[in-house]
Amino acid sequence: MDVKYINPFLIATQKVFKTMFNIDISMTKPLLKQERTTSGDITGIMGLSGDKKGAVAVSFSKKGVFFIYNALMGDGCNELGPEVIDAIGELTNIISGQARKELERVGLNLKAAIPIVIKGDKLETSFITKLPIVSLPFSFPVGNGDKETMYVDFSFE
Amino acid sequence: MKVLVVDDFATMRKIVKNVLKQINIDNVMEAENGKQALNLLKSEKIDLIISDWIMPEMTGIEFLKVCKSDETIKNIPFIMVTAEAQKDSVVEAIKSGVDNYIVKPFTPEKLRETIERAKAKVSAQGG
Numbered sequence: 001m002d003v004k005y006i007n008p009f010l011i012a013t014q015k016v017f018k019t020m021f022n023i024d025i026s027m028t029k030p031l032l033k034q035e036r037t038t039s040g041d042i043t044g045i046m047g048l049s050g051d052k053k054g055a056v057a058v059s060f061s062k063k064g065v066f067f068i069y070n071a072l073m074g075d076g077c078n079e080l081g082p083e084v085i086d087a088i089g090e091l092t093n094i095i096s097g098q099a100r101k102e103l104e105r106v107g108l109n110l111k112a113a114i115p116i117v118i119k120g121d122k123l124e125t126s127f128i129t130k131l132p133i134v135s136l137p138f139s140f141p142v143g144n145g146d147k148e149t150m151y152v153d154f155s156f157e
Numbered sequence: 158m159k160v161l162v163v164d165d166f167a168t169m170r171k172i173v174k175n176v177l178k179q180i181n182i183d184n185v186m187e188a189e190n191g192k193q194a195l196n197l198l199k200s201e202k203i204d205l206i207i208s209d210w211i212m213p214e215m216t217g218i219e220f221l222k223v224c225k226s227d228e229t230i231k232n233i234p235f236i237m238v239t240a241e242a243q244k245d246s247v248v249e250a251i252k253s254g255v256d257n258y259i260v261k262p263f264t265p266e267k268l269r270e271t272i273e274r275a276k277a278k279v280s281a282q283g284g
Contacts, residue, residue: 015262016262019262019263019264020262072168072172073168073171073172073175074175083167083168086166086167086168086169087168089166089168090166090168090169090172093240093261094240094261094262096240097239097240097241097260097261098240098260098262100241101260114211
């Protein structure tokens with residue numbers, strides 16, 4: 001996995017959070033995950049194809065996703081219902097789209113499938129690739145001085 | 158102005174409606190796909206169409222082509238909303254006759270500008 005592919009996901013995530021939520025999201029230390037599992041309570045996943053094949057996943061904790069949903073829709077929520085699932089699918093789609101635009105700049109052309117959303121932490125997923133998963137943790141404020149972490153995980157080969 | 162928002166995701170329709178509200182556009186109708194939208198266009202006087210790109214049954218591009226080939230609705234400004242920020246997608250939309258496109262995520266101001274440009278383009282073409 002070439003580290004030049006991390007920046008596109010960083011730029012994309014920061015742009016999406018700034019534009020949609022007016023949040024300056026910050027990335028903490030990237031990790032290489034050997035285990036092929038989801039990184040949060042709810043995860044949007046999109047398969048990738050084109051110059052390479054793989055997948056990108058966007059994961060939130062419950063607290064994080066409730067905050068994001070409220071920021072996005074102006075409605076409160078306290079369960080991972082259909083509207084929240086829709087919202088995470090769409091957010092994954094938007095982050096993926098922006099990341100693929102940035103990846104195009106470094107010479108990588110990828111297409112994405114329609115997102116799917118799964119509920120549950122540490123669920124086994126297939127990223128199609130044999131390479132480790134690059135996991136980018138992003139920290140964002142959720143009020144009352146608290147912070148939550150969102151993960152953008154990706155792998156392609 | 159009456160706007161028709163077309164997207165298979167209810168959440169995305171709501172997001173677009175919220176953004177339109179922030180630029181003082183409150184008269185908004187919704188459709189889940191191109192077919193539903195075409196039915197609405199037969200009975201409602203719509204001033205602007207904002208459509209998603211990827212939808213089941215009828216894609217945004219297919220819906221766009223039908224609109225632009227129908228004399229009764231071809232002059233309604235048509236804006237494509239897409240997460241596909243890549244050049245190929247943009248070129249395809251332009252070749253298919255889209256009046257403007259906007260890439261997610263977008264601010265209310267960006268949507269306002271996009272709407273104004275789409276209206277100006279149709280107006281310049283005699284619509």
